Amino acid sequence: MEVNEFINQDLIKMELQSKDKDSVIEEMIDIMVENGIVSDKEEVVQKAMEREAKGTTGVGRGVAIPHVKSNAVKKAAVAFGRSSEGIDYDSMDEKPSYLFFLITVPEESHNEHLKILAQLSRNLVHDDFRDSLLEAESAEDVMEILEAI
Amino acid sequence: MSDKKKIVAVTSCPTGIAHTYMASESLEEAAKKMNVDISVETQGSVGVENELSEQDIKEADAVIIAADTNVSHERFVGKYIEEVAVADAINDAEALINKALEGAEKGEVKEDVALEAQVEDEKAKRKQKRTGAYKHLMTGVSFMLPFVVAGGLAIAISFVFGIDAAEESGTLAAALMQIGGDAAFALMVPILAGYISFSIADRPGIAPGMIGGMMASQLEAGFLGGIIAGFLAGYVTQFLKEKISLPKNLEGLMPILVLPFLASLAVGLLMIYLIGPPVQAIMTGLESWLQGMTDANAALLGLILGAMMAFDMGGPVNKAAYTFGVGLLGSNIFAPMAAIMAAGMTPPLGLALATVLFKDRFTRQEIEAGKPAWVMGISFITEGAIPFAAADPIRVIPSIMTGSAVTGALSMLFGAGLRAPHGGIFVLPIPGVVTNLGLYALAIVAGTIVTALMLRITKPKLKNA
Numbered sequence: 201m202e203v204n205e206f207i208n209q210d211l212i213k214m215e216l217q218s219k220d221k222d223s224v225i226e227e228m229i230d231i232m233v234e235n236g237i238v239s240d241k242e243e244v245v246q247k248a249m250e251r252e253a254k255g256t257t258g259v260g261r262g263v264a265i266p267h268v269k270s271n272a273v274k275k276a277a278v279a280f281g282r283s284s285e286g287i288d289y290d291s292m293d294e295k296p297s298y299l300f301f302l303i304t305v306p307e308e309s310h311n312e313h314l315k316i317l318a319q320l321s322r323n324l325v326h327d328d329f330r331d332s333l334l335e336a337e338s339a340e341d342v343m344e345i346l347e348a349i
Numbered sequence: 350m351s352d353k354k355k356i357v358a359v360t361s362c363p364t365g366i367a368h369t370y371m372a373s374e375s376l377e378e379a380a381k382k383m384n385v386d387i388s389v390e391t392q393g394s395v396g397v398e399n400e401l402s403e404q405d406i407k408e409a410d411a412v413i414i415a416a417d418t419n420v421s422h423e424r425f426v427g428k429y430i431e432e433v434a435v436a437d438a439i440n441d442a443e444a445l446i447n448k449a450l451e452g453a454e455k456g457e458v459k460e461d462v463a464l465e466a467q468v469e470d471e472k473a474k475r476k477q478k479r480t481g482a483y484k485h486l487m488t489g490v491s492f493m494l495p496f497v498v499a500g501g502l503a504i505a506i507s508f509v510f511g512i513d514a515a516e517e518s519g520t521l522a523a524a525l526m527q528i529g530g531d532a533a534f535a536l537m538v539p540i541l542a543g544y545i546s547f548s549i550a551d552r553p554g555i556a557p558g559m560i561g562g563m564m565a566s567q568l569e570a571g572f573l574g575g576i577i578a579g580f581l582a583g584y585v586t587q588f589l590k591e592k593i594s595l596p597k598n599l600e601g602l603m604p605i606l607v608l609p610f611l612a613s614l615a616v617g618l619l620m621i622y623l624i625g626p627p628v629q630a631i632m633t634g635l636e637s638w639l640q641g642m643t644d645a646n647a648a649l650l651g652l653i654l655g656a657m658m659a660f661d662m663g664g665p666v667n668k669a670a671y672t673f674g675v676g677l678l679g680s681n682i683f684a685p686m687a688a689i690m691a692a693g694m695t696p697p698l699g700l701a702l703a704t705v706l707f708k709d710r711f712t713r714q715e716i717e718a719g720k721p722a723w724v725m726g727i728s729f730i731t732e733g734a735i736p737f738a739a740a741d742p743i744r745v746i747p748s749i750m751t752g753s754a755v756t757g758a759l760s761m762l763f764g765a766g767l768r769a770p771h772g773g774i775f776v777l778p779i780p781g782v783v784t785n786l787g788l789y790a791l792a793i794v795a796g797t798i799v800t801a802l803m804l805r806i807t808k809p810k811l812k813n814a
Contacts, residue, residue: 255434256436259436260440267367269364303367314366314394317366321366321367321370322373326378
């Protein structure tokens, strides 16, 4: 089980267009819809918003990890997006977010999948991991960094 | 070295995908930097990982719970607990660890509160243990019940064809007897023991439990022997499971090879050398004791025979009484046999009556089991009472013994005699088989009512009945 089962270059957007929280969530979910991972956009957007209402997934240090568990998700996947300007994501440290990971998993998920996602989450805590993502120049670079997890 | 602080932590979040693990990582990272020992248990979507051991908790100076879900404090009684939202651990784990250690330093856990909580905890544990053994027993009984009912009814139907019809091979009656007696009833005790053991030790417990139960049958130790075998097998398997640790690549052998083999061996040997001899001794001892009593007071003999019939329903004590009665038939003495059969009928009959009259003292399953118990009772299939007795031996066995003793004594007093060694009410209408038929029936009815009343007294009301 490798990281590239969840993410590939098509799921990486190096420059997000959105300027605020709601639209960046939608923009990230659109990536999933385009790649056929999400079958019902409305449903997934709603689930993501519900999760944010319970507590923001803007975990600080410039990282946000919106996530959705839903039957409208066909397979466990991760989309990565970056904003060079930073977006106000209502973060816990009240600073703008630059790195976005949207994690989508079906209701019934294999433990192996969830373990990889847990590993990804763990890595986001490390400064050098985040820095290298901020400095990556292409989707290829990002994949390389993620594959090294 | 010894002044290095130690912290245990639990992280958890509602979806259990991201925050749980980020918080865990942050805490571990910060602790490393601060030279603090830490163990973090994550309660996420994968389930509980890196579960804190009792040792971890005992050694910890402070506890951190970083969770947006409900994490139980029970394990951490007597420790200083710093409880925060999961986000706080991700944001500033260093500050959180400092806060927890400072709190612990100030000793914010009051000793008396901790002690009281500990006492409560201990009580709760003991209670849990009690319901534990009861739960194991109930699991075994509920798996055994269908075997008793199916087997008992098959045997009862075979009597309809005439009392000795089953002895002629090739007949339907013989087939029914084979289904009920040779198959279903033979499985009864092994199933009971197997599922008691399963309840204790999970799947690896089934094989040693059933094997132990089978040996209880072969040693003629009856269902009480089966209960012993089941608990023995369960706890032995559980013990081995905890004590034996194999290298990781051999772990797969544990549940299919190591545990079943070693536990079955241990239980089997224990059954043969520890349970077998006393059972044999009881049986032969009781038999010769009864032989000596042939001339004793008739009512007293009936009382004793009756109580013996009900004591273990197919175990050594019951067998001793039954063998005694059948032996006397050869000497043309018919009264003890009558007492024995009557006393063997009242346990299921009395229980069936009690489930009708005192519904609030039985589980729903038992009330259902009461219906086939009528049929088994009138057919002299004492085994019909086993599921009730196995579920609650301390109350049920004395109750049915009392009822059977009364029946046995009355039958002897009334001078009833019986020339057939089995058959229940199916033999009663056959001319010449029973002497003093009317009074004999009265003895059975009286014992049935006494049994039911005894159950009313001994069994407590169930809650939520």
